[in-house]
Amino acid sequence: xxxxxxxxxxxxxxxxxxxxxxxxxxxxxxxxxxxxxxxxxxxxxxxxxxxxxxxxxxxxxxxxxxxxxxxxxxxxxxxxxxxxxxxxxxxxxxxxxxxxxxxxxxxxxxxxxxxxxxxxxxxxxxxxxxxxxxxxxxxxxxxxxx
Numbered sequence: 001x002x003x004x005x006x007x008x009x010x011x012x013x014x015x016x017x018x019x020x021x022x023x024x025x026x027x028x029x030x031x032x033x034x035x036x037x038x039x040x041x042x043x044x045x046x047x048x049x050x051x052x053x054x055x056x057x058x059x060x061x062x063x064x065x066x067x068x069x070x071x072x073x074x075x076x077x078x079x080x081x082x083x084x085x086x087x088x089x090x091x092x093x094x095x096x097x098x099x100x101x102x103x104x105x106x107x108x109x110x111x112x113x114x115x116x117x118x119x120x121x122x123x124x125x126x127x128x129x130x131x132x133x134x135x136x137x138x139x140x141x142x143x144x145x146x
Contacts, residue, residue: 005066015094019061023054026102030109034125045122049129056133057101060140064097067144100143101136108135 007016027050034040072093112131116124 005062005069007062015065016058016062018094019065019098020054020058022098023057023061023101026057026105027054030129034129038121038125040122040125042122045126049126053129053133057105057136060136061097061101063140063144064100065094068093068097097140101140104139105132105136108132 005012007013031046031050034046040046109128109132113124113128116127119127
């Protein structure tokens, strides 16, 4: 039976807001990249597209966290031994989905940017940003299924 986390509860609301904030910071770096290095002139492209990407990457991070908690609860049922967990293990459980999504997003973003050489600058940014978000969502879905 799959584990369902209610993200609006007090315990998980902080984790969800943490994921949303970190993804916002990552997107702000890509907004700076788009504005100053790619020279995207449209403010609508620099503001509206990353908001959707922030929501998509946050969702994929939360999906990976739920699947990690599902695997952990299955293992804890099998081995019901008491073990001494440190604070680092808890932080690792929260940070591992975040690092996976950021790595996949960055890799797919730059792959999408390099393959869209014939487009204008703002279209390159749109293609790269959306392909990074789609790549993160696909990776999260594949990992969650396995």
